[in-house]
Amino acid sequence: MTLPNTPMKIIAGNSNRPLAEAISSYLGLPLAQAAIKRFSDMEVFVEIQENVRGQDVFVIQSTSYPANDNMLELLIIIDALRRGSARRITAVIPYFGYARQDRKTGGRTPISAKLVANLITTAGVDRVLTMELHAGQIQGFFDIPVDNLNISPVFVPDIQKKFAGQELVMISPDVGGVLRARALAKHLNADLAIIDKRREKAGVSEVMNVIGEVDGKVCIMVDDIVDSGGTLCNAAIALKEQGARAVHAYVVHGVLSGGAVARIAASQMESMVITDSIAATETVRMSPNITQLSIAPLMGEAMLRISEERSISELF
Ligand code: R5P
Numbered sequence: 573m574t575l576p577n578t579p580m581k582i583i584a585g586n587s588n589r590p591l592a593e594a595i596s597s598y599l600g601l602p603l604a605q606a607a608i609k610r611f612s613d614m615e616v617f618v619e620i621q622e623n624v625r626g627q628d629v630f631v632i633q634s635t636s637y638p639a640n641d642n643m644l645e646l647l648i649i650i651d652a653l654r655r656g657s658a659r660r661i662t663a664v665i666p667y668f669g670y671a672r673q674d675r676k677t678g679g680r681t682p683i684s685a686k687l688v689a690n691l692i693t694t695a696g697v698d699r700v701l702t703m704e705l706h707a708g709q710i711q712g713f714f715d716i717p718v719d720n721l722n723i724s725p726v727f728v729p730d731i732q733k734k735f736a737g738q739e740l741v742m743i744s745p746d747v748g749g750v751l752r753a754r755a756l757a758k759h760l761n762a763d764l765a766i767i768d769k770r771r772e773k774a775g776v777s778e779v780m781n782v783i784g785e786v787d788g789k790v791c792i793m794v795d796d797i798v799d800s801g802g803t804l805c806n807a808a809i810a811l812k813e814q815g816a817r818a819v820h821a822y823v824v825h826g827v828l829s830g831g832a833v834a835r836i837a838a839s840q841m842e843s844m845v846i847t848d849s850i851a852a853t854e855t856v857r858m859s860p861n862i863t864q865l866s867i868a869p870l871m872g873e874a875m876l877r878i879s880e881e882r883s884i885s886e887l888f
Contacts, residue, residue, distance in 0.1 A: 580601065580879045583604045588634045588636070589851070616645050620653060629662070630875050631650060653696070662701055663697045665692075666847075671707070726847060731756075731822065744766045744793075765785065766784060767781070767782055767783075782810050795823045800830055800835070804841065820842055820844070822845045837860055847864060847865050
């Protein structure tokens, strides 16, 4: 791999240092020196401690828990870079928080994903690089280029290795995830089934019907986010009731809030694979049935291609 002639810089926010370091090591490019701290009243202070004038700068920050702090930190880093005359600023947001609030869910409710897109754009970024947005349409909330990476190059080889020779069905745990599950099913030459999920109130999920044939098969559920774990735990029960031989899950963003890890450990799922788009807590690392795959090579490669003005779609 050759680095571009134009100066490229990577700055890491505090939300996911392990991923930023893994990307830095993939690119063979050290993270730029920056102080990103809190004043005693918890206001964010940023000082970029290297010259960025005229440079192609990538800011790596997932807007995961604590979402609001990490979001503001991202905005303030971008402001510091813009005022430091960076030539181009790319916000690398492996996990884009607030994405689930992408439409009005009732009267007098916000579309927070759009507001967040406005904030990031107004702060001064030139483009955004992210992964498996909750809904692809969120790209249109920005009037700047957005590259929304697909997880297939990370998940497909792992599934092929672990489940070689088994009769697989890829499962979308809700109607919104069908495109993602279908894309993986195509790569793996597997069948597809869909869970018709109804959610009575926010944060509580209820499985209704399994659409498709799962009897005697190994089911692999695919989702963008696992948060409370309710969706996937309930889906696993429904799949077992329909005769599934085994149930596993591949999820891009492990939000895993509240008692999710314990809920998953006690569930009908034999295993769950997540990525490092969100830094794993100690509880997640110690979990008996959750493992992590790294998106660092894919993210790093996409960053390199952006810097060299090369195609990203060739990666898929
Ligand atoms: C919802 O549409 C998403 O794709 C996920 O299925 C959902 O966010 C998972 O949430 P939880 O784990 O709390 O059920």
